[in-house]
Amino acid sequence: MISLRGVTKSFRDGPREVPVLRGVDLEAAPGELIAVVGQSGSGKSTLLYVAGALDGDFGGDAFVDGASLRTMSEPQRAALRNRRIGFVFQSFNLLPGLTAVENVMLPGVLRPGEPFEPLRARAHAALARVGLAEKALARPARLSGGERQRVAIARALSAGPSVLLADEPTGNLDAETGEGIIRLFAELAAGGLTIIVVTHEERVSRAATRVLHLRDGVLA
Numbered sequence: 001m002i003s004l005r006g007v008t009k010s011f012r013d014g015p016r017e018v019p020v021l022r023g024v025d026l027e028a029a030p031g032e033l034i035a036v037v038g039q040s041g042s043g044k045s046t047l048l049y050v051a052g053a054l055d056g057d058f059g060g061d062a063f064v065d066g067a068s069l070r071t072m073s074e075p076q077r078a079a080l081r082n083r084r085i086g087f088v089f090q091s092f093n094l095l096p097g098l099t100a101v102e103n104v105m106l107p108g109v110l111r112p113g114e115p116f117e118p119l120r121a122r123a124h125a126a127l128a129r130v131g132l133a134e135k136a137l138a139r140p141a142r143l144s145g146g147e148r149q150r151v152a153i154a155r156a157l158s159a160g161p162s163v164l165l166a167d168e169p170t171g172n173l174d175a176e177t178g179e180g181i182i183r184l185f186a187e188l189a190a191g192g193l194t195i196i197v198v199t200h201e202e203r204v205s206r207a208a209t210r211v212l213h214l215r216d217g218v219l220a
Contacts (some may be wrong), residue, residue: 001065001162001194002028002051008059009046020046022217023060030162033189034196035205038214044198045167047214051196052085052165053077065162082107086156088166092148094140094155100127101136104155126154130184146177153184164188166197170204182207 009021020043028034038044049055050062053069056077062069065084069077081087094103104123108114127136130150140148149169156164166185170178178201186207189195197204205211212219 001030002026002196003063004047004051004060005062006060007047007050007062009043009050009055009057019217021050021058024217024219026051026212026219028163028194028196030192030194031189031209032194033185033207033209035208035211036196036198036214036219037200037205037211040200042214043217044214047219048165048167048196048198052087052163053081082111083159084161084163086153086159086161086164088149088152088156088164088169090168090171092140092145092152092172094148094151096140099137099139100132100143100151100154103140103151104158107155107159122158122160123154126158127151129157130154144177145173146180149173149177149181150184153181157188162194164193164195166195166199168199168201169197170199170201175203178203 004024004026007021007024010017010019024047036044036047050058053064056069056074064080067080101123104126105119108119124136127133130153132147132150132154135143135147143151170181173181182204185195185197189209199205
């Protein structure tokens with residue numbers, strides 16, 4: 001589902017170009033739960049942004065479902081993100097004024113011409129998939145941290161993506177709640193979803209089908 005080939009990425013620091021990714025190669029197949037680990041500042045999140053079509057300014061090439069991100073315009077990358085790639089972040093990024101089901105529906109609402117009732121039905125199904133069917137009408141303030149993260153995962157799953165990318169998804173959760181999220185990721189991968197998790201936590205790595213280390217801008 002994801003293929004990175006010789007990906008490079010640098011940031012400018014005054015007059016200097018600071019390399020972050022140096023010829024990264026990665027193949028992620030359906031059903032894989034891949035953990036990417038490395039020191040803070042090693043470029044883990046940058047790698048995720050390139051793989052998820054959030055950053056189009058890179059060298060080499062990146063493919064999602066066989067489509068080259070290098071040859072896409074920004075509107076094309078945005079459409080790909082909206083339909084084929086789910087994102088989960090440490091901070092949940094839920095809108096406090098919306099209910100759980102409305103938060104899950106939000107990406108679909110932003111797609112032109114999306115029928116409302118099927119969208120709502122998919123949002124309810126996504127909440128049921130993460131064990132939150134009974135919390136559909138609750139707003140984020142009435143949910144625990146783990147429940148909020150599950151809403152964020154349901155939102156990422158609502159469009160039926162082939163790839164799920166997660167950046168430190170258990171970083172704001174206690175040990176027990178984090179373990180529940182990790183088990184959920186393992187179940188989703190077992191169902192055929194491709195999942196890449198950037199993490200510094202050993203408990204995530206233990207559940208992964210593969211662990212990759214990012215050192216000096218190269219995956220090993």
